[in-house]
Amino acid sequence: MKVATWNINGIKARHDRLRAWLSAHEPDVLCLQEIKSIDEAFPGEVFESLGYRLATYGQKGYNGVALFSRHPLEDVTRGFEDGEDDEQARFIGATVMADRPFRVMSAYCPNGGSLDSDKYPYKLAWYDRMLRFLDKKRTAWGDAVLMGDFNVAPADIDVHDPEAWCGQVSCTAAERQRWEGIGALGMREIFREMHPDDSSYTWWDYRQLGFPKNKGMRIDHIFTTQNLADRVTACYIDRQERKGKKPSDHAPVVAEFD
């Protein structure tokens, strides 16, 4: 089973690149973030013709998440269903009906802006809502994969310049504590587990020659529940996709398990 996550930064601007990537890598399941499209305008036929079933949760202009699967998707949920008034489309889940079914979730965690903006407390509160949601659902779901753009660099090894970033948004103690809360709920972050000392990144700023200078951060992650984590055979970042014409500012992250 091959699963992947990619912040695509606009499906309209990137569907050709995505189609080529899917043809080359053939993941069973893909989570997208920042589709920046309403559901009605999502170019689904392109991907259905490659054999994928789609579930999208979009909004106009910003944010938006999607699930692609070569196996049927059941019981799609959008948002956290907690009654909060939140118009931002950032979380979608579904059950992948493979031989051994599992729950999959695509998360686009808030960026947070700067420490003094109102986007920062929104980010922290959003994480708390996600943690409550995961806690409430985890026994019912069994095996699960949670993937996405978490907008948190969990440790200094995940940041090109920890001195400069320490205490800034994506690297504060409050954010890292919440990110670690996912692990406290029994999920394991696969890339770091497979590569304990690798300081690879998943995102590089378009500005200031971020990618050529490798000034990036590892903020896109794949978490799985215990049983799946024990069956993982590989986890890697596809840096190639950050190259060439009109890349996203994020590279895909891929995991394989038996």
Add this chain to the structure above:
DNA sequence: ATGTCTCAGGGACTGAGA
């Protein structure tokens, strides 16, 4: 140089968000 992108609105460019 806040040095690059995407998208929306409105029909060339500006603003927002990342």
